Amino acid sequence: MNVHLMHTGKVQIDQALALKEKGWHPAPYTGWLRSSKRKIWVPVSTYLIEHQKGLLLLDTGWHEEIRTNQRKHLGTLAHSMFKGFLPEGESIRELLQTRGYRAEDLDYVLLSHLDADHVSGLNHVQGASSILVSREEWAAANRGMRYNKTMWKGASLITFDFEESGLGPVDRSYDLFGDGSVTLIHTPGHSRGMFSVLLKTSRASMLLVNDTGYCPQSWEELVVPGITVDDQQAKQSLRWVQQQASQVDYVFANHDPTIKPMTITL
Template sequence: MTTKIHIWHTGSVYIDQALAFKEKTWHPMPYSGWLRKKENKSWFPVSAYLIEHPKGTILIDTGWHEEIRTNSKKHLGWLPNSMFKGNLPTGESIKDRLEHMNLSSKELDYVILTHLHADHVSGLKHVTGAKTILTSEVEWQAAQRGLGYVRSMWEDVPVKTFEFHDISFGPFEKGYDLFHDGTVLLVHTPGHSKGQVSVLISTEGGWVLLASDVGYAEKSWMQQILPGVTVHKGDAHKSLAWVKDFSTREDCRYVFANHDPDVREGVIVDE
């Protein structure tokens, strides 16, 4: 059995560009979009990924929940709803995507949450039947008490956590080997959030790196442009530098940022 990686856009998010690409400006919080002009704002894709792996079926992040279509303010809460908007066309929710592939959530061996910000976990309750839902222990603890999270999105969901261990990849060489065989690695790439991971997948043609929100687009790591929101600038820079270095390796096939407008939907298969 070969490995297939499905790239899905599970809707889009309307944000100030300063949330995607950090700006130096007089505005104390340009990423919020408050008192900012319309021309500063854009729609960015919200990606999720389905990995058909010989050892299991893995969903990476969950995109928007269908409630975003009908009651955005209730789903996001007042403060997040004042900073960004979500759009979820028919057919693009995780629920829709799985149904299109004739998959139920019970057939998902793993749901991996790269971090717990709203646009990555909003659709989590569409896949509560998955066998195992995982995020890092560092991220889980940060989300229980930190700002920037909508905790109702995982309320009553059986989320499990994993500890970071020494691995040979990443800015801090910490992560989690999902199948204990080096084929799917959850690489600790903090900075945007404390416990964020990127997902590194081995294919016959080389590595595929799903870089989550280390940067919002390829230009982020190529030009070292931080996301507008970081919990630790030093870690964020180090994570971006690692992604840039990894992207230049001969055995690296692709690197994808979660919100890159230039990334198109498709399927990556073993070469």
């Protein structure tokens, strides 16, 4: 199994969005009325997984419209909180093309959750055979103001149900191929239906935590993201990641600025 860790540009956020802060400010993660010194740039990662049973993409990163009209693409409210940057050659369409693939070659697009920087580029991969999102995430996204529903307009998303498996922080997961090689672990807290992805072969294992934590400090010190729907669940998910970090060979967070694009063979 080959795992390509790719960056579809980066996003500028307030540091309190990555690591929750407590203080006088009611919503420091917005960056409103906050010093520019508190703004940080972090990568927007996606993962292309070459598996013997199919070609998988985890999250889609930024759409190319970020280059030309991101206020329209993100919406005024979201644009006031964070900014995207997408260099030429780094959209998911371009990254796939560089590796000799088209959207139609993708067997699965796995959407860890439906925040903008994870689904913005969905339009570029609508030709994939199956686009999966958890039923909990889909329900929350279609009733809440947090999400930009235009980002999946026209896409044929397939919802799946987590199963009571005894795996993960809430004992729920979804085994994509039924052989334990690709398991979507329910790690709620940052959002209702978010999942992390556990990859296993006979030789090695990898955990892709997405936004369960933004960087190793998140699970090492149990600091939840700035935006959560349930702090207790978010911390529970981080405790599980902390435990896994000592058992798997690799752990990667979506917005960890220390991680560079690379390919790892498991």
